[in-house]
Amino acid sequence: MxxxxxxxxxxxxxxxxxxxxxxxxxxxxxxxxxxxxxxxxxxxxxxxxxxxxxxxxxxxxxxxxxxxxxxxxxxxxxxxxxxxxxxxxxxxxxxxxxxxxxxxxxxxxxxxxxxxAPFWGVDPEEYMKTLIQEGFDVVIVGVSAYGLDKTWLGRKIDGKALEELKTLSEKYKVHIAGEGGEFETFVRDAPFFSAKVVFDEVEKIWDEYTSSGVLIVKKAHLEPKG
CATH class of the missing domain: 3.40.50.620 (HUPs)
Incomplete structure (x- = not known):
């Protein structure tokens, strides 16, 4: 196929x-x-x-x-x-x-x-846990939802971040996997990557009026693993 x-x-x-x-x-x-x-x-x-x-x-x-x-x-x-x-x-x-x-x-x-579409309808919390357990290095590069402030820009999604997202989901109805556009992500590394993406220069752009923002990666390079 x-x-x-x-x-x-x-x-x-x-x-x-x-x-x-x-x-x-x-x-x-x-x-x-x-x-x-x-x-x-x-x-x-x-x-x-x-x-x-x-x-x-x-x-x-x-x-x-x-x-x-x-x-x-x-x-x-x-x-x-x-x-x-x-x-x-x-x-x-x-x-x-x-x-x-x-x-x-x-x-x-x-x-x-x-x-x-292998993950259509998946339980979002279990899905996010699996990403973390499988060793995916996922960072948040965009946010647009109540409860998500500029400190989330550039933050890695790990166990602690997932627990906080669960709390925000209960309080603000944020989709725990960001599927409603609440946040955007970038994968710097995964089990099948031969090299990881390293951010060299980034800029946070934040709009106080809309409480939304993006992490712009201006320079990055690949770093071999192992």
């Missing part, structure tokens, strides 16, 4: 890639969509440029797609990228976004290929 993984560099797409490799799929490509709009309905935006480093760390070709990020039109932009690839299926890291899942399924149906 030749597949492409829809890849943003965040925890969900990276874990979906890990799943595909463990399942024995032939992962031909990582597909990253670069949106001009920070308000994209479909695509992860913060630090999408760093997927180049991650692709090198896993040794899989990266295909970049570009979109203005306009609602619905950005789905057609994805289709144009995928229809040029010789694949039998696509893998997505969707957990709970019906909007994204339905549109990826529609594109796949139109192209005559299969869709795999």
């Amino acid at each position: 030749r597949v492409a993984v829809l890849f943003s560099g965040g925890k969900d797409s990276t874990y979906a890639l890990y799943w595909a490799l463990k399942e024995g799929f032939e992962v031909k490509y990582l597909v990253s969509m670069h949106s001009e709009s920070d308000e994209s309905y479909m695509y992860h935006v913060p630090n999408i440029h760093l997927t180049e480093l991650q692709a090198r760390a896993v040794g899989i070709p990266l295909i970049k797609g570009f979109t203005k990020g306009e609602k619905e039109k950005e789905v057609e932009d994805l289709k144009r990228v995928l229809e040029g690839l010789k694949i039998d299926g696509i893998v997505a890291g969707a957990l709970a976004s019906q909007y994204q899942k339905e549109r990826v399924e529609r594109v796949a149906q139109e192209l005559g290929i299969k869709v795999f």
Whole structure:
């Protein structure tokens, strides 16, 4: 089974890639969509440029797609990228976004290929625990929810952070895995990476009015493991 993984560099797409490799799929490509709009309905935006480093760390070709990020039109932009690839299926890291899942399924149906969303409907707390236990180095690079302040930017998701997210979920209804857009992540390292991503220069941008912000990684490099 030749597949492409829809890849943003965040925890969900990276874990979906890990799943595909463990399942024995032939992962031909990582597909990253670069949106001009920070308000994209479909695509992860913060630090999408760093997927180049991650692709090198896993040794899989990266295909970049570009979109203005306009609602619905950005789905057609994805289709144009995928229809040029010789694949039998696509893998997505969707957990709970019906909007994204339905549109990826529609594109796949139109192209005559299969869709795999291995973690759809998963229990979010167990899912996050598994990421930590499996050794994924996940950091938060964007926040946009009550209860999440600028101290969360650049913070690694570990056991302590997960307990705090559980408390915030109870108090503010924050989705514990960030699937409602409450936070965005980046994976610096994973069990199947040959090297880890090291941040050299970062900038925190915080908007007090909206209580939201992003961690912009201006410089980064790969550091061999072991």
